[in-house]
Amino acid sequence: MVSLFHRITKDGKAMFLAYDQGLEHGPKDFNEHNADPHYIFQLAHLGKFTAVITQKGVAQKYYSDYKHRVPLIIKLNGKTSLTKSEPYSPLLCTVQEAVELGAVGVGYTVYVGSPREDEMLSMCAAIVHDAHKLHIPVIGWMYPRGEGIVDDDPNIVAYAARVSLELGCDMVKIKYPGSVEALRWAVHCAGKTKVVVSGGSRVDPKQFSEDIKDWMKAGVAGVAVGRNIWQQEDPLEVADHLRKVIF
């Protein structure tokens, strides 16, 4: 049987280029080159990423030129970093709209532990229902957040990974919980839901490749990385290293 995520993986492995930071963090993450979505889609294509992740607006205005070159995942919710209210990420795009824009996968953030977690959990479950009817895989961005929540606490990261399985997500994106053992436990708890790790803020490229080697040892399916690619001086070189480590 063809897997639900065969269009966004290669040999069961994922190497996603994340580019939703324009909404999540704003232009402080960008320079003259990477502020331009064309630069990113080109990079995703030349760097042989298995998919690129954007919000719907970027997809609407730029993706048509790259449709047959790199698969698209649309992030269905998002928020800016300007608000100081409790962690909540509203829905901005439906599964149907995402598919019409060419997406072959969708992503949705749940801030596990937020006082508004209930809204995000039920929305995520509804998205899984809609997406699966269209044979579209769902990636849950499961980020523990809220008062008193330590977001890289291994038990909480494993809990977040498990939540994605309970909701029916096909993949879950988590942050590195600080050790290979903790990551391995999160992968185990996620069961048949595949785990991808997010990149985080930019580090030395050699260090980054070493980190990813460790993550792969824990049994993850791959990475969903943004700044550690498109903020680097030579992003294609980093992508080459990444491919060697992942595949």
Ligand code: FBP
């Ligand atoms: P990076 O690899 O650049 O960290 O991107 C991963 C990601 O999950 C993005 O998809 C998202 O925009 C960002 O991190 C959100 O990070 P945070 O909520 O920690 O600011």
